[in-house]
Amino acid sequence: MRILIISNMYPSMNSPQFGIFVKEQVDQLKKLTTSIKLSVNTKQGGSKIEKILKYVLLYLKSLRLIFTEDIDIVHIHYAFPTGLLVFPIKWFTRKKVVITVHGSDAHIKSSVGHWILKRIFNNTDRIVTVSYYLKDSIVSDYEVNVKKVNTVNCGVNRELFYPRDNKELRQKYDIQMNKKVILFVGNLLVKKGIYTFVELMKIFPDKHDTMFIIVGNGPEREKIHKLTEGLASRVRIIGSVPKRDVSDWFNIADVFVLPSYNEGFGLVALESISCETPVIATRVGGIPEIIQDGVNGYLVNVNNANAISEKIDYLFTNNDILQRMIKASHKTVEENSIDLQVKKLFEIYKSVINNI
Incomplete structure (x- = not known):
């Protein structure tokens, strides 16, 4: 099977976490087939002109491979804007197309964007x-035939995320x-609930000798530094x-907080429980598919630091x-391992190629 994978997010030395879940999926696919070609963007951020330029380059490289290489199936990550490639692929070739929807790429508020996405989905094999949260959303919002939509999450890499010696890591x-x-692990963005986490630092009871760790970067970093200046002894x-170091921090932690305003899936929650670290998360998006309230973690409402504090x-x-x-949490982790999820994806490829 000859596969072309296209993604507007892919990690590099400068941005090791940028689309890392796509690379991990690719690495697993390489165990099932040796014929995989990539057309990816590894540059994160930039000005408006730089962003337009990197998409133009991504489209040109992708189209060159589509028209010159012998490819059975094209797998596009992110329905918009990368999914726009479905139009020239279907207009000028007979190649099969699979699109993975990750979350925000399916929630475009403008009527024009909605119209474009509906046609992208209609033209995709x-x-x-x-x-499943995203599946239900796409089927209802874009009137897509439910038989055309499969759910395969990113899966946890259990070779990286597993319980390790807490004492050794804390010494390190x-x-x-x-x-x-x-x-807290994630991009420092408002939508990731980073300010809820800062509020938690301020209200959490003093009776616990607590340290708050923030792993991640983003546009809110300077503001977070200023807001936590008075808590310097308790915050790092x-x-x-x-990615390997992220596993270290999950194993060091006593509890992981995921206070996002929305999550297509919430892979970090799965990675946390794979390290046997309990999760307190918001009841949004696909998170409840991993964290069952009161069973393998706790769920709270968005922007509710008090509820998080009480649960911890x-x-x-x-x-x-x-x-x-x-x-x-053990059963949840086993059912959502990356190798199992990629095998499901590979079966989808075969069914699409064989028109099943």
């Missing part, structure tokens, strides 16, 4: 969503064993780190509940 990063570590802002305080004072949640 198969749509893959990373959560100079964190005392008696500290209770509360972790790490910045963006390689309860876990810190009830170790039996904590251990029960860790045990309950």
Whole structure:
């Protein structure tokens, strides 16, 4: 099977977390087929002109490969704007097209954007969503035939995310064993709930000897630094780190907080419980498909630092509940491993090629 994978997000040395989930999926696919070609953008951010230029270059490279290479199936990540490539592919070739929808790419508010997305979906052979929440949304919002939509999440890489020696890692990063570590991992964006996490720092009870760790980078970083100046002894802002180091921080943490305003899936929650670190997350998007409230973590409403604080305080004072949640998370992790998810994706490729 000859596959072309197109993505507007792909990691590089300068941006190791930029679209890392796409690369991990590609790496797993290479275990099933040796014939994979890539057309990807590795440059993160930039001015409006730079963003337009990088998309033009991505489109040109993709079209060159589509028209010159012998390819069975084209897999496009992100329905918009990368999904616009479906039009020339279908107008001028007979190649099959699969599009993976990750979240925000399916929620365009303008009527013109909605009209374009509907036609992208109508011209695509198969749509893959990373959560059932997104599947339901696409089927209802864009009047897509439900039989045309499959759900395959990004999957957790259990070779990276697994329980490790907490004591050894805390020594490595100079964190005392008696500290209770509360972790945030993600881009420092308003929509990721970073200000809810800052509010949590300020209201969390002093009875716990607590350290707050922020792993990630983004446009809100300078503001976060200023807001946490008075909490310097309790806060450590790490910045963006390689994927392997993210696993270190999950294993160091006593609890992981995911306070996002929306998430197509919420892979970081899955990575956390794969390291046996309980999760307190917002009840949005695809997160409830991974975190079941009171079973393997807790769910709270958006922008509610008080609720998060109460749940963490309860876990810190009830170790039996904590251990029960860790045990309950094992099945979720097994069902959502990356190798299992990629095998499902590969079967979708075969069904599309064979018109099943």
